[in-house]
Amino acid sequence: KQEVTQIPAALSVPEGENLVLNCSFTDSAIYNLQWFRQDPGKGLTSLLLIQSSQREQTSGRLNASLDKSSGRSTLYIAASQPGDSATYLCAVNIRGNYQLIWGAGTKLIIKP
Amino acid sequence: NAGVTQTPKFQVLKTGQSMTLQCAQDMNHEYMSWYRQDPGMGLRLIHYSVGAGITDQGEVPNGYNVSRSTTEDFPLRLLSAAPSQTSVYFCASSYSRVWGYTFGSGTRLTVV
Numbered sequence: 001k002q003e004v005t006q007i008p009a010a011l012s013v014p015e016g017e018n019l020v021l022n023c024s025f026t027d028s029a030i031y032n033l034q035w036f037r038q039d040p041g042k043g044l045t046s047l048l049l050i051q052s053s054q055r056e057q058t059s060g061r062l063n064a065s066l067d068k069s070s071g072r073s074t075l076y077i078a079a080s081q082p083g084d085s086a087t088y089l090c091a092v093n094i095r096g097n098y099q100l101i102w103g104a105g106t107k108l109i110i111k112p
Numbered sequence: 113n114a115g116v117t118q119t120p121k122f123q124v125l126k127t128g129q130s131m132t133l134q135c136a137q138d139m140n141h142e143y144m145s146w147y148r149q150d151p152g153m154g155l156r157l158i159h160y161s162v163g164a165g166i167t168d169q170g171e172v173p174n175g176y177n178v179s180r181s182t183t184e185d186f187p188l189r190l191l192s193a194a195p196s197q198t199s200v201y202f203c204a205s206s207y208s209r210v211w212g213y214t215f216g217s218g219t220r221l222t223v224v
Contacts, residue, residue, distance in 0.1 A: 031210045043217035044202060051210065091155075093209070098145070099157040099170055100204075100213065 002027040002094050006103035014111050015082060021075040021106045023090035028068045031093040035064050035075050038087045038105070047088075048075070080110045114138050118203050118216035125193040125223045133188040133219050135203030141214075143206040144186040148172065148199040149218075155202065161186055193223045 003026045013019055023033070035047040048057045048064040050073065056065040063076040077084055087107045091100040119134045137144065145160035157170030161180040175197060177189040186205075190197060200220050204213040 032212065034212045036215070041220075044215040046212055046214065049212035089155075091213075093213075098143070098160050098162070098168070098209070100145075100147075100155070102154040104152075104154050 002092060002097075002101045004090060004092055004101050004103040006088075006090060006106050008106060009104065010107040010109075012109040012111060013080060015080060017080050018076070018078050019080055019108075021077070021088050021108070023073040023075070023103055025071045025073075025092050025101070027094065028071055029095045030068065031095060033064075033066055033073050034091050034093065034100075035062075035073075036089045036091065038089060040086075044089070077108075082110045082112050084108060085110050116203055116205050116214050116216035118201075118219050120219060121217065122220050123222070125190070125221065127193060127195060127223060129193050131190050131193065133190070133201055133203075133221075135186045135188065135216060136184050137186075137203075137205040137214070138184065139205065139207070139214070140183060141205035141207050142183070143209065143213075144180065145170070145204050145213075146176070146178065146186070146188045147202045147204065149202060150199050158188065158201075190221075195223045197221065198223045 005024045007022045032051045034049045036044045050066040061078040066073045087105045089105045090103045116137045142163045146158040147155040149155045159178040161167045203216040206213045
């Protein structure tokens with residue numbers, strides 16, 4: 001059974017720092033992995049989608065990598081800003097199943 | 113292009129009442145799904161559809177019904193609301209299995 005783990009559960013850093021959020025999964029038979037952002041009381045905003053054949057994707061200050069063989073993905077945020085404060089979720093789209101398998105999220109706080 | 117639209121945003125029900133959560137997308141996506149998000153449990157799949165006229169159960173389908181008469185709409189029906197159905201409900205859609213998902217802004221449901 002696919003399991004997705006996100007570490008750390010919470011992270012608080014000063015503004016301007018570069019940081020890495022981690023996502024690990026137990027089964028490498030995936031179509032893709034998607035990173036989302038969720039603000040308190042709000043919906044889910046897609047940040048980056050990495051297909052199983054890709055190694056990384058970039059969007060602005062965000063870079064997501066995927067190592068399928070080791071079951072890991074990282075979300076790198078450069079030059080963090082207070083507006084980056086949110087909960088970050090990763091979800092794995094697994095083969096043979098229509099269900100996205102979700103991590104519990106990392107709650108990120110960027111201190112001004 | 114509105115994306116995925118969910119209504120209502122908030123709802124309070126009494127135990128035993130029924131209601132329908134609406135979900136509509138204007139992106140001509142074939143795949144649509146409903147998730148619920150509960151604290152400490154992550155997001156779980158309720159029902160999904162791979163096209164008009166085709167629906168199937170997800171991980172937690174009990175107490176919910178769905179139908180898909182058009183490509184655009186995928187309503188979720190609560191048959192007889194229970195306090196255990198207090199949650200945030202998200203509708204999502206995707207062009208295909210290997211594409212990323214777009215989520216609606218959610219419906220926060222409280223059953224008293």
